[in-house]
Amino acid sequence: MNWFGSKPKTNVPSQTNLQAHRAKQIDSLKKNNLSPIESIPNTEYRVTCQCGGNNIILIISLPPQFPQDPPTVTITPPVVHPWVDPTQKIVGCQNLNSFSMHSSLGHAIQSVVEEFKKNPPQIRSQPYGPQLGYPPVPPPNAQFSGFNPGGMAAGYPSPPTLPPSIPGGSRVSPVLDSRRQAEQSESTVTQNGGIPNVKVAFPELKKKSLSELNSILHEEEKVLEMIQNLPDVAKLAEDREKLSNECIGLARENLSKKPTILQMKQWVADKNSLFESMREEFESNQVQLMSESDKFQPTNIQTCLKVSLMEAEEEAENIVGELMDKKINIDEFMQKFIQTRMLCHTRRAKEEKLHQIIMQQGY
Structure with missing residues (x-):
């Protein structure tokens, strides 16, 4: 017990100047509304941002002598961007490259987030290939059935997985499950960024054999006929015809206004000539007025x-x-x-x- 009112001694060491600057830099992440997540206390933080529909995670690593030494910022998942090198380290940000004791970590990370929102990076690994999100074109001998455990070549999409079971422990029968999958597939005509679903767009192909499919594949006229019969293609033709008729109507309306335009043009020319003659007369009268006014000075x-x-x-x-x-x-x-x-x-x-x-x- 302290009887004389003196302050008790503590064994907690006082915070150094470098530690104070380190804490201030970490607080700047919160002040810039970046919502950092602390992975390793005072060492590693993660900031999530959404760029082009993808969630990008920035991993901020602080060295022991930070902020005297600049931080290291890496990105995950692997992306392709001018600011990112092959090791997924951000090297193109000027605020990070010139980071010093007087810089702001929050402003530097905010500049990276703004650059990624302005120019979204391209994700390296996609579900259907390294660059594009489209499925690869199947070979001519591919089967068009829903499940193909042995006929798909290596590198093609795996068979569709079954939906999760109904809560409460009850399971759905395989027949009902397959019907539900068929209904879900038929409800969407296009998949993967606008590519038509072949099963929905061409249901007659389900009944054809492999030889018939191969024969159709090598006949461009039949393929073009099938494509032209698609609802989207038919609607496109109707829209094109509608726009063509509207353009023709506008052209005829413009041609009908040609006589009025020519008449107004002639009226403007007459008024312009009258203005020129009156201007010349006014200038001559003005010269005469000046000479007469000089006489009466x-x-x-x-x-x-x-x-x-x-x-x-x-x-x-x-x-x-x-x-x-x-x-x-x-x-x-x-x-x-x-x-x-x-x-x-x-x-x-x-x-x-x-x-x-x-x-x-x-x-």
Whole structure:
């Protein structure tokens, strides 16, 4: 018992700086909503993502000196992807290749998941071959029966398995089981990505012998006739005919609108020519307006008044010269001179007033 209130001593060692960074990096997986599963505590984690309809598992291995040393990420099941090498190790992710103490493990794994969702990897092992999910084409002597324990060659699909027994301990008889399998097979016309089920599409082949099947296989006309009689092929022909009729109807409707289109085109051409003529007339009128407006500028009017004033003064001097040369008498001189000098004073007054207005208005 601690009588003096001091804290009890514990033997648990304090967490090192590297361990704290390691825990922080592991928590970043949870913060990025990756839902990691801990396989080995603080060493191995697994993240599941769905890419292209397949479940991909990322195995994240943390070295002892992580995060000083980068993690190793492998993928299962075996896939084919530019980021994955033959050993199923992810080598194309830049965030993983340049991983350091300041990187985020959650962001790096999130970038891998986003790349696989954007470009789904191709699973190496498929139920019906290494690359495609289609069953191999059976040889010409293959049997078309439901169960062929000895006639199938190596590498072909195994016979269908029986469905599980009914809960409660009761079992289904083989006859009822085979009927149920037949109903399930006949309910699906196509299998394995759109390839027709031969038994359902061509039920008459069940009654033919092996020699008859071989003869049909080598007669292209009969094979084509059987394919053309398929419901999907017949529906395709109907759809094609329907689309062809719709295209023909649209073409005829477009041709019926041709006169209206030509009439509207001519109307647009007429309006365009009218617009061009009116534009030219407007531009010429605008040029004339600018020239006329220049004539009535205050500065131009002042210049014209100065010129008129000089002309009037020159005319008055000429009248005085005529009097000195005795070309006119005194009465005629008085009449012309007074009228000319009055015109000079009037123009001078107008010019001075206009100059005052120009200075005040700032023309």
